[in-house]
Amino acid sequence: MNLKELSALLGLSQTTVSRALNGYPEVSEATRRRVMQVADEHNYRPNTRAKALATGRAMAIGHVIPLSTQHEMMNPIFGDFIAGAGESYSQAGYDMVLSLVADEDQSRAYHEMFAKRNVDGIVLHAPKMQDSRITMLQEIGLPFAVHGRATDITTPYSWLDVNNTSAFRRATDFLLDLGHRHICLVNGQESMDFAFRRREGYAAALQARDIAPDPALMFAGEMTEVYGYDTVRRTQSLETPPTAYLVSSIIAAFGVRRAIEELGLVMGRDVSVITHDDDLSYLRNGAEVPVFTSTRSSVRVAGRRLAKLLISQIEEPCASPLTELLEAELTVGRSTGPAPHRT
Amino acid sequence: MNLKELSALLGLSQTTVSRALNGYPEVSEATRRRVMQVADEHNYRPNTRAKALATGRAMAIGHVIPLSTQHEMMNPIFGDFIAGAGESYSQAGYDMVLSLVADEDQSRAYHEMFAKRNVDGIVLHAPKMQDSRITMLQEIGLPFAVHGRATDITTPYSWLDVNNTSAFRRATDFLLDLGHRHICLVNGQESMDFAFRRREGYAAALQARDIAPDPALMFAGEMTEVYGYDTVRRTQSLETPPTAYLVSSIIAAFGVRRAIEELGLVMGRDVSVITHDDDLSYLRNGAEVPVFTSTRSSVRVAGRRLAKLLISQIEEPCASPLTELLEAELTVGRSTGPAPHRT
């Protein structure tokens, strides 16, 4: 069923039917109702491609996901982010198109998305500190919004980020207040902007109490279970092992816990752990009482909001860039306790 | 840059330019080269929307992801599947469009995808045993392929599946060979087709050795870490606790391991564990030596192959449905060993 057939059926012109369906005022309420009803009966939906061609709006938003080295796609937080964004999109009538590309093809992918004009905007994932993609998109002139920020980019752009610095500063303070003095940072890869900011927060808290950050206690790597496990095994054999771990991801935190338990230590008594918790739907941090004390910020909510932000950006093209900074909340679980006295 | 401008630039008609770019034979090699070059210089890409409208092919494939109850999207395997599918899509020049919808809107979503004509085909995720979506899509007449199967649907359709039955039968046999007689099945939700098939395999292996499957040792649920943990805690306090666990997901297996270690038992000595391993890129089963003995089958490869299968289905519409059954491989790790003698 297309518009032509539908309007023939109704004995009206295509113009009128189109207007009736799109809520234009030049149609009497009576005919509008009639049109609506018949359209509904025949389950009519305008052909997206034709509509997009006519309006110049694709009603779709692109996500370019680098496949290979960065492992972004496989990043377990991605699913939840997409789920959140998808909610906003379907609410606003947008489709989501994913383009999975090898790292080296990324630049081409963005240009192509623009030239092919099958999206109205793009979400940028996992920004690095100086991310060339941002300036590229600015030059191209395709609306975009970044999940995170790129510290070294000074020109304004739209973004949504968690306040990583304050979250990790607060978590570190919490541990310091509990008497911990040897706090190990189990961070993500430092080329990532969020990891940099977390380290800043961690270092700032220490320095505020005149503690020099110890490089031997600061780790950066891909946030896997094994990474968390290995880091604990390695650090617990130091001369003065850390009494607390500040972890960047709940997956790594699982590894941290495993190593702690394997060493015969009790988490929350012998060793304290705080993790950042993206509130992933399939990796819940305990049921009623959270297992881990954590800085929590739902990545799903982030997806939802960033999508909205981008949509309003698209629909109001002249407006200046929009930004949103989410504060993580510190949730106390059973993984933290006062620093044990050294024997 | 659009076709009109490009052909004006070249001093050729749109027809010729279009043909040159699309590899039609009615164009001299000389002009083709010239066209190609100028198009390249100006970074020309045909407008997808216009092309789709003219050809009737959207060059896009849809994935409808139910959001709420089923938690399919958040399912951690989803990311890897999508990554695999994405590889095949971009290779073949297709886009991937995701539609995240609430469970109750699913039927509407499929009809809409068809009516809006913005995809050429659909991938169906997480089929249940009698899945109404399959018959619905057959009626609609939109090409589709299923990741998994629906036991109760008898009409032919395209699918790709892991041989869940044989995988779990083989794993159970392996445990039986090691002398285990009380094997606990930690399965996924039994409305899911794959879970049903796995139980079938498990039961068949037991029955082949005249062991009656014990309902007290068969669990079904959402495959979270906590679910695995709880199941072990619960079963280890039985009168005759199981000496082995057969687990449906590596995430649940992490919980199984945690509970085992917490009980002071040693995995592979006191209790054996086999898990199904989807070979997720961010949850590797150990480095050199796998931690878990597992039935392994890469869900990413599955995505890649299913996408190809669907594409050939789309491009050869009259052909009969295609199917592919992947065999999981049994990888022996350190989580299994001979059944301990009862004290």
Next chain:
DNA sequence: CAACACATTTAAAGCGCTTTGGAGGCAAAA
């Protein structure tokens, strides 16, 4: 040299929609 086949190229229609610029009808105002 005319006639033909063949290789290139083109004009124009059409894909299904939106939207501009009118047209027709009718009631109120002149």
Next chain:
DNA sequence: TTTTGCCTCCAAAGCGCTTTAAATGTGTTG
């Protein structure tokens, strides 16, 4: 009665591409 304005509705152009049918040139043959 004519004019004006408003309310409905419509014909047709146009979005950027493909594709059919036809036109143009070029070389070959009788």
